[in-house]
Amino acid sequence: MAFKTITSANAILIATIIPDQPVIAPWLSIQIQDFAVDDAWSSEAITYGNAEKGVDGAVGAYRQLSMAPFAFSLMANSKSIPFIEAYRMEMDRSQEIIAVNFTLQIPSLKQAHSIINATPKTMSALATGKSSLQPLSYTFLADKIITSTITSLVL
Numbered sequence: 001m002a003f004k005t006i007t008s009a010n011a012i013l014i015a016t017i018i019p020d021q022p023v024i025a026p027w028l029s030i031q032i033q034d035f036a037v038d039d040a041w042s043s044e045a046i047t048y049g050n051a052e053k054g055v056d057g058a059v060g061a062y063r064q065l066s067m068a069p070f071a072f073s074l075m076a077n078s079k080s081i082p083f084i085e086a087y088r089m090e091m092d093r094s095q096e097i098i099a100v101n102f103t104l105q106i107p108s109l110k111q112a113h114s115i116i117n118a119t120p121k122t123m124s125a126l127a128t129g130k131s132s133l134q135p136l137s138y139t140f141l142a143d144k145i146i147t148s149t150i151t152s153l154v155l
Contacts, residue, residue, distance in 0.1 A: 036135030
């Protein structure tokens with residue numbers, strides 16, 4: 001029996017500036033390249049709700065509105081860093097947060113994830129120098145993440 005390899009090596013991450021946001025030349029939509037080897041991307045668990053028991057013994061549950069964390073790391077020599085730096089500098093210049101939509105395609109799982117209305121939370125300013133330059137990390141908080149099945153790759 002042949003085993004199918006599950007890998008993130010052929011994943012594709014595309015970042016797109018949301019329409020009606022300030023334009024950042026030269027990109028409105030780019031493919032993020034050169035992920036960090038051991039920590040390409042991640043997403044934390046999202047809190048959807050909570051429940052409490054009142055003094056009368058009745059349980060009340062409620063929906064808790066939460067943002068969906070999404071992070072990715074790039075090798076220190078990634079070709080995408082100049083574009084991300086232009087994005088960060090435009091936010092510094094305009095003193096405004098610029099939202100981004102991400103599309104993450106994982107062919108080995110036949111999944112696509114749309115990361116909607118993501119705003120930056122943390123961004124590495126420069127690579128940390130150790131025995132080798134450490135990856136740069138970027139964390140965004142998204143309005144939602146929608147998962148679908150890949151029918152064809154979009155580049």
